[in-house]
Amino acid sequence: MPDVTFTVDGKKLTAPAGTLLIDACRKAGIEIPAFCYYPGLSLQAACRMCVVRQEKVPKLQTACTTTVAEGQVFVTESPEIAQARKATIELLLGNHPLDCPVCDAGGECELQDMNFKYGAGESLYAEAKHHRDEQQWSPAVFYDRPRCILCYRCTRMCGEGMDVWALGVNNRGADSVIVPNDGQQLDCEQCGMCIDVCPVGALTSGSYRYKTRPWEMNHVSTVCTHCADGCKVTLGVRSTTDGAEIIRADNRDKSGINGDFLCAKGRFGFDFVESADRLTKPLVRNSAGKLEPATWEHALSVAAKKLKEIRDSRGGAAIGVIGSNRTTNEENYLLQKFSRTVLATNNIDHERTTDYASFARALAGHPGKTASLRDIASACAILLVGTNPTDEHPLLAWLLRTDVRLNRARLYIANHAPIKLERQARAMQGLPPNGYKDLTTILDRGETDLAKAVKAEESLIVIFGSEIRGTAIHNLVTWGLNRGPNPDSVRFACLGDHSNSRGAADMGLFPDLLPGYVPITEPGAFVEYADLPPAAGKTLSQMLDVATAGELGALLVVGANPVSRAPLNPAALKNTFLIVQDLFLTETATLAEVVLPAASLYEKSGTVTNTFGDVQIVRKAADRAGVKPDFEILVRLAEAMGGPIKGLVPFGRAGTTADLGQSRGAQSGEADRHAVWLEANGLEPRLSPFDPFALFDEIERLVPGYAIDRINLIAGNDVHSEPASPGLVPVTALAGEDFIVPAHDTLFTSGTLGRYSAALKQLEEHQAKELAKSAAD
Amino acid sequence: MPRLVSHPDEVKIVSRRFGMGAEKIDRYLELGGYEAVMKCLAQDSDWIINEMKASNLRGRGGAGFSAGMKWSFVPRQSAKPKYILVNGDESEPGTCKDHLIFLHDPHSVIEGTIIAGLAVGAKMGFIYLRGEYRYLLEITERAVADAYQRGFLGKNIFGSGKEFEIITQTGAGAYEVGEESALMESLEGKRGVPRIKPPFPAVVGLYGGPTVINNAETIATVPHVINMGAAAYAAVGTPRNGGTRLFSISGHVERPGVYELPMGYNLKKMIYEVAGGIRGGRNLKAVVPGGSSTPVLLPQEIDIGMDFDQVGKAGSMLGSGGVVVIDDQTCIVEFALRTISFYAHESCGWCIPCREGTDWLKKSLTRFHAGFGAPSDIDNMQYLAENMLGRTFCPLGDAAAMPTIAFIKKFRKEFEDHLNGKPCPFAREGVLQLTVV
Amino acid sequence: MSPNHPNPESIPVFSPQLAARFDALVQKYPVKRSALIPMLLYAQDEVGYLSDAVVAEVARRIGITELEVRNVATYYSMLRFRPAGQFNIQVCTNISCLLRGAYEVYERFQEELGVGPHGVTPDGVFSLEEVECVGACCWAPAVQVNYDFHDELKPDLVPGILSGYRGKAKAGNNGASSLEKKANSKEPHA
Numbered sequence A: 001m002p003d004v005t006f007t008v009d010g011k012k013l014t015a016p017a018g019t020l021l022i023d024a025c026r027k028a029g030i031e032i033p034a035f036c037y038y039p040g041l042s043l044q045a046a047c048r049m050c051v052v053r054q055e056k057v058p059k060l061q062t063a064c065t066t067t068v069a070e071g072q073v074f075v076t077e078s079p080e081i082a083q084a085r086k087a088t089i090e091l092l093l094g095n096h097p098l099d100c101p102v103c104d105a106g107g108e109c110e111l112q113d114m115n116f117k118y119g120a121g122e123s124l125y126a127e128a129k130h131h132r133d134e135q136q137w138s139p140a141v142f143y144d145r146p147r148c149i150l151c152y153r154c155t156r157m158c159g160e161g162m163d164v165w166a167l168g169v170n171n172r173g174a175d176s177v178i179v180p181n182d183g184q185q186l187d188c189e190q191c192g193m194c195i196d197v198c199p200v201g202a203l204t205s206g207s208y209r210y211k212t213r214p215w216e217m218n219h220v221s222t223v224c225t226h227c228a229d230g231c232k233v234t235l236g237v238r239s240t241t242d243g244a245e246i247i248r249a250d251n252r253d254k255s256g257i258n259g260d261f262l263c264a265k266g267r268f269g270f271d272f273v274e275s276a277d278r279l280t281k282p283l284v285r286n287s288a289g290k291l292e293p294a295t296w297e298h299a300l301s302v303a304a305k306k307l308k309e310i311r312d313s314r315g316g317a318a319i320g321v322i323g324s325n326r327t328t329n330e331e332n333y334l335l336q337k338f339s340r341t342v343l344a345t346n347n348i349d350h351e352r353t354t355d356y357a358s359f360a361r362a363l364a365g366h367p368g369k370t371a372s373l374r375d376i377a378s379a380c381a382i383l384l385v386g387t388n389p390t391d392e393h394p395l396l397a398w399l400l401r402t403d404v405r406l407n408r409a410r411l412y413i414a415n416h417a418p419i420k421l422e423r424q425a426r427a428m429q430g431l432p433p434n435g436y437k438d439l440t441t442i443l444d445r446g447e448t449d450l451a452k453a454v455k456a457e458e459s460l461i462v463i464f465g466s467e468i469r470g471t472a473i474h475n476l477v478t479w480g481l482n483r484g485p486n487p488d489s490v491r492f493a494c495l496g497d498h499s500n501s502r503g504a505a506d507m508g509l510f511p512d513l514l515p516g517y518v519p520i521t522e523p524g525a526f527v528e529y530a531d532l533p534p535a536a537g538k539t540l541s542q543m544l545d546v547a548t549a550g551e552l553g554a555l556l557v558v559g560a561n562p563v564s565r566a567p568l569n570p571a572a573l574k575n576t577f578l579i580v581q582d583l584f585l586t587e588t589a590t591l592a593e594v595v596l597p598a599a600s601l602y603e604k605s606g607t608v609t610n611t612f613g614d615v616q617i618v619r620k621a622a623d624r625a626g627v628k629p630d631f632e633i634l635v636r637l638a639e640a641m642g643g644p645i646k647g648l649v650p651f652g653r654a655g656t657t658a659d660l661g662q663s664r665g666a667q668s669g670e671a672d673r674h675a676v677w678l679e680a681n682g683l684e685p686r687l688s689p690f691d692p693f694a695l696f697d698e699i700e701r702l703v704p705g706y707a708i709d710r711i712n713l714i715a716g717n718d719v720h721s722e723p724a725s726p727g728l729v730p731v732t733a734l735a736g737e738d739f740i741v742p743a744h745d746t747l748f749t750s751g752t753l754g755r756y757s758a759a760l761k762q763l764e765e766h767q768a769k770e771l772a773k774s775a776a777d
Numbered sequence B: 001m002p003r004l005v006s007h008p009d010e011v012k013i014v015s016r017r018f019g020m021g022a023e024k025i026d027r028y029l030e031l032g033g034y035e036a037v038m039k040c041l042a043q044d045s046d047w048i049i050n051e052m053k054a055s056n057l058r059g060r061g062g063a064g065f066s067a068g069m070k071w072s073f074v075p076r077q078s079a080k081p082k083y084i085l086v087n088g089d090e091s092e093p094g095t096c097k098d099h100l101i102f103l104h105d106p107h108s109v110i111e112g113t114i115i116a117g118l119a120v121g122a123k124m125g126f127i128y129l130r131g132e133y134r135y136l137l138e139i140t141e142r143a144v145a146d147a148y149q150r151g152f153l154g155k156n157i158f159g160s161g162k163e164f165e166i167i168t169q170t171g172a173g174a175y176e177v178g179e180e181s182a183l184m185e186s187l188e189g190k191r192g193v194p195r196i197k198p199p200f201p202a203v204v205g206l207y208g209g210p211t212v213i214n215n216a217e218t219i220a221t222v223p224h225v226i227n228m229g230a231a232a233y234a235a236v237g238t239p240r241n242g243g244t245r246l247f248s249i250s251g252h253v254e255r256p257g258v259y260e261l262p263m264g265y266n267l268k269k270m271i272y273e274v275a276g277g278i279r280g281g282r283n284l285k286a287v288v289p290g291g292s293s294t295p296v297l298l299p300q301e302i303d304i305g306m307d308f309d310q311v312g313k314a315g316s317m318l319g320s321g322g323v324v325v326i327d328d329q330t331c332i333v334e335f336a337l338r339t340i341s342f343y344a345h346e347s348c349g350w351c352i353p354c355r356e357g358t359d360w361l362k363k364s365l366t367r368f369h370a371g372f373g374a375p376s377d378i379d380n381m382q383y384l385a386e387n388m389l390g391r392t393f394c395p396l397g398d399a400a401a402m403p404t405i406a407f408i409k410k411f412r413k414e415f416e417d418h419l420n421g422k423p424c425p426f427a428r429e430g431v432l433q434l435t436v437v
Numbered sequence C: 001m002s003p004n005h006p007n008p009e010s011i012p013v014f015s016p017q018l019a020a021r022f023d024a025l026v027q028k029y030p031v032k033r034s035a036l037i038p039m040l041l042y043a044q045d046e047v048g049y050l051s052d053a054v055v056a057e058v059a060r061r062i063g064i065t066e067l068e069v070r071n072v073a074t075y076y077s078m079l080r081f082r083p084a085g086q087f088n089i090q091v092c093t094n095i096s097c098l099l100r101g102a103y104e105v106y107e108r109f110q111e112e113l114g115v116g117p118h119g120v121t122p123d124g125v126f127s128l129e130e131v132e133c134v135g136a137c138c139w140a141p142a143v144q145v146n147y148d149f150h151d152e153l154k155p156d157l158v159p160g161i162l163s164g165y166r167g168k169a170k171a172g173n174n175g176a177s178s179l180e181k182k183a184n185s186k187e188p189h190a
């Protein structure tokens, strides 16, 4: 659309013709009040708050439906307009209960704000207000009808945004009421988006209601710890006697690729951090064979002593390391560096949920071919293969739906089972469960609807799930790179589970691959690592096999639960000295000799990489006395082993040894507070050995694809990384695909972690009941 | 069966077949039926639209928009099918004229619909009747079936090779559905909530296709315009207000009924001569000239010609042509309350000013009429209505606000008399009990 | 679905005639959903009200959710979700009728039937409600009994109207509410 110039409140503005006046004004910093208008959702023109005067038009016009054209003149604030808005608010307040002091939305309420601005202070009505009892629609959603102003944001969000359509409007006139689909109950995805968009306190959250006043919280913007999409999330945090607790999660500033979106896990599943099962003291197995609480110093020295002893007597090959899908990139990088340089072993792996290694290999030498999540938001055409994003990648599903709805994107789906996103798809291709290997043949033949349509697409993003591995990835990528008519405009994304499984892979938690998928056999820049063991180590299952055979001296497990994943005979590890860093006493941790209580992703800083390769910064929000970030635990382990800390984490000025944490208070593990001490001692504050960012330069320097825009990253934006950059040496030997076990988490599960979220459990039970009900009907 | 009335001043055009059995297709044909459509089949669409424009036929649904103009807005080319939609939702209190058309002359609606289709290039028409008019729907469905049977509707109408289908539809109790875009929503099986305009129905209407929506009387008039010729039709009325109108005269008159009178006919004459004057020799107190949504007129304001322009000049509206006559034994507060109760009941609830405004007006007036008013209520109600005016999503809000303002302004004294526990001067047993389920 | 509702599989919700009519109705319009409001009205005519089973069956036939059906159905004032009498008396009290004695007529109905607004007589034959303008203003006051119009009423005409319908109720069936006994629900206008 060509730009047009028009006048608002005497200012000349320019915008593409057809832009909504309300959007054009907001962009120019002219705020027009609105209840019903919500960007991205269909227009309502129902609240009449956005009225403005347009020159030569007899009636006030709604800015939410007026499109701008050349030469128009508008006034958005005048006594007449203020009076119209005031009158509307007066009408709303006629029935609205003025229970602001106890309302969850008090202080964050759009009605309150507008009332403040337009000053409808007097009540014109003598009649009693309607009272209706509050209703609970699900464990997550409560509805207070008298507070509802009928802006229809919730119904639209649920229907248009989520494609769930679980909210409706019943009756008419003043009896109009928002209703849930199952009579008194909500049968839905429990995403809580309706609560989020409600401008008042009509819809409230089961987990947040009546917990606090909004101004009592600090708001920390970080990244969700559940699935691999990596939504930005704002945690509302309040201090407690033993740290700081999270009371709410949303994406308040609507920043990040997820905008206002969060799924049930992101919104309600943070409560695991407060779980009563949380470990807050190190545990060491005593002579009676029982785990008993110990001090950090003791636990670390027991673990370090044993690791050192085994390394020195039997060599690093007798030690194994299993890393995490949820720890930060810095922690993962440090873990592999610690394993390789301190423990002297390449026996390092993680619980792989998809084949990122083959993906990197297939793209080696083809820079610019990986799609970021941002690319999905505006893609013209997407081919989705072997995945059900609605359950496993809620943000991806949201972006796909939005792209189809707002940009008329064309979605193509090839899958072995029906999935909900088919409702948005242009064409579908059914495949037998093991038929993904034939997909490229079908696409090449161009006989099916999908194949024909895909062939005609100028540019295409191919997104595939964990069903596609090894050679299938190679084939699909090769097909894409060679397809006409415009081979330049193809991009790919490979989907895995868990919040930093991509980071685990990128950071080299592989027995045969260094960070950035650099083969251990051709270490390139990594030669600077002192004494890098030259041969590939053992994979996760090989390590467990060796352990079962009694030949693994020690196993360090960081944020992983291999015992539950591949059910092991507990006796299998009896000859292995097991050290576990985790939040909970998992199946694996119960077998350990030393258990070190770790901080969750919400209690630390660093970066994570989502499954699309988008790197985001994680900021410490909550705090829990007694726990430590895995980063600090590893540094202290290394130190306790007498290792050269400086070589592991480049920190401090030359010739200075910095504090190792002894000087800090009870709430340890926090680089920020530590910085005060460092500064007082003339040290460079950012360069503490516990500061994950001390490692960032090294990651940027050594890991192919991670030389990213750091300013943008630190500013809280997602920055795309691409380990398949030209610097990457193609992988020659493929780590076997049989080691890959997708988690296939649902909307309410999140690996081992999710089991400790009471909120997610409740939601899962609620939805199971709803399912049983509809099956009975 | 509703009683038919007649008066020598009537000019029977639309009503000329009333009471003659024209609901039967053979009788309709005997009475000159379907000649207009055959005439149109021999002409092109421009000719039809020009005739309509020249006739000065203005919409009989309420807004009085030129029918010919409306038809001319429909794009000639359209990727989506075009439709004709006949608005037989007749729900404005005081209006019962379409009732008689469907009862006595349903084929005239069918014929008019076909002509409208020919004019704009639509191949399908819908006749939507309010749900309460079940017996009229049955009569209309019979007529449509007969027209199909004769080949007047279908794939090859009148052997012309042209196609036209008519589908009948019923509502289920909702005044708001008479609003043209809410009507389309209802016809699509949805809640009767109006649509955002623009786009206007002539461009994006039913099922997304360009749609002409006209009141049943407007459509029933079309064949007569074609038969008489536009000039002759226009000559019956006043400038810019062609032809006649079916006036529903109700309330306190001696001979209530639906009378067809030329546009511009004097309102006073209409009440005192045509309808026989005020019942029981009482005095006139007020007249609602065009259905319940139009501002009330005082006795001294009724010496006006009943066309869109003159009534507008008098500060009210011709609306749907429903003339409600109120005698001096009537409590205006109660009348106002009954009026606003209706709009509160019928507000679709979509927009705040109408949903909340009608509700509060109703509540305040109920209390006020029951004798529990406060002096500030009168100003508050006027303030409230004035703040609804022009601010709502569709004209229903105005329809509630306009009469309220007029009642308060013109009968302020009577409102004041209700205060301070003074009993209603026209006390009648049985207080308003309208409740919403 | 209410717990005591019979299994929809075993008892068809609609009579074969109505089911056939609905089969035709969904074909009639360019878009299936246009059949929704007529279907609800005709279903109510037969069943007496929009029971959960009716809502579910209509939703199934149109291919929309029950919530969507309820969103629409609750909008329209002729549609009801609770049984009414076999003959539902709807007294218009809007302005034209008001002026010509609608409330006197309404009160007479209440007296004769011994029920108040929205009441149903104990034998289930009559129910009474006040309604908005029914489009008979020039023949006011007007009343609709189901779909039949009775106009130019006076309170004295009320007993005659009622006895006429009582006779029909007796002739047609044992007078039980059509709503409780679906088999007896054929109404004179249907």
Ligand SMILES: Cc1cc2nc3c(=O)[nH]c(=O)nc-3n(C[C@H](O)[C@H](O)[C@H](O)COP(=O)(O)O)c2cc1C
Pocket (backbone or CB within 6 Å): B058, B059, B060, B061, B062, B063, B064, B065, B067, B087, B088, B089, B090, B091, B092, B175, B176, B177, B178, B179, B180, B181, B213, B214, B215, B216, B218, B219, B394, B395, B396, B399
């Ligand atoms: C609230 C409201 C109710 C209306 N009800 C009716 C109605 O019952 N019948 C009708 O013909 N027009 C009604 N109209 C007018 C229609 O919107 C539309 O203007 C009319 O059908 C167009 O036909 P006409 O140009 O032939 O008058 C109503 C308008 C509004 C705003």
Ligand code: SF4
Pocket (backbone or CB within 6 Å): B176, B194, B346, B347, B348, B349, B350, B351, B352, B354, B355, B392, B393, B394, B395, B396, B397, B398
């Ligand atoms: S004015 Fe608003 S609430 Fe009233 S009927 Fe129109 S859209 Fe609905």
Ligand code: FES
Pocket (backbone or CB within 6 Å): A033, A034, A035, A036, A037, A044, A045, A046, A047, A048, A049, A050, A051, A062, A063, A064, A065
């Ligand atoms: S934002 Fe424009 S009417 Fe609500």
